[in-house]
Amino acid sequence: MAEIKDPENTILMELKGGTVTIELLPDVAPKHCERMKELARSGAYDNVVFHRVIDGFMAQTGDVSHGNAESDFNIRLAGTGGSDMPDLPAEFSKLPHDRGSIGAARSSNPNSANSQFFVNFKDNSFLNGQYTVYGRVISGMEHVDALGRGEPPANPDRMISVKVAADA
Template structure:
């Protein structure tokens, strides 16, 4: 092996090692208490919650996850190239008292939350809190971005980001464009857990 090839081989090895260390470090740095796993029909989606951006919203989502409130809840509004919305624990649970005509209008018994808007942009994989026209009306519903949506920046609370499983999110059944993303026979969250609770 020539001297130049040896140098290239060593350089490639060092680059690979640095990448492996960075990935290992980031995996160890993940906070299980602020990671939610959504099991969907095509696999798991890991969401890193951001208490640094929206502590009240993160706390409410974790309470609902630990209550089992999101289990069985449908993705009632899914728009190709935009986002998939879910989390209506009142009217959107396909396993109990499902009301398709009202899904998307309900919330939880914990009450609405004051907005926690930030400068964090809405990009592919961002998880934001759904709300009505009133800024302080987010409750249990959230959405996952399929693509960038700068028009949402500073107008909706960013609560987290997908850190693995976006290919699963991409497979969520899409809704009708003419009906603002409303989905017939929608996909659902099979189960949601906080990673720290996984046994």
């Protein structure tokens, strides 16, 4: 386990292999960090699938409107929705999309991020300045590395639970 310096800005994401500890970066992207904490606290991320896991690139999850359904149809739709809250404005920074960084998934509109996010498997510098970085994995990256691959994966892995460390 990583040392948690700021429990209010630390996310504990439980995967089948164990806990992934994510340090949020509210000084860099305050709106994105607040949204992740709000969705975690409401339970919206619990049981949501990783609907896009591309080897050597990233693992994407967080479609709270489709991603926690059991049907294959809804899992195929995962990635097309978000929460019922308004989309977030981009909070681009100089932070790189390096291994373990958390980025806000969005459509082609830079101000369309909502609930979906991705974890970079490797340094993806081509994303720098294009997508909001708002956190980084500080322990448990091996559990992200173990996720089943696919778009969507044949048997998608899920976030079992997502909590703010201050509440755990």
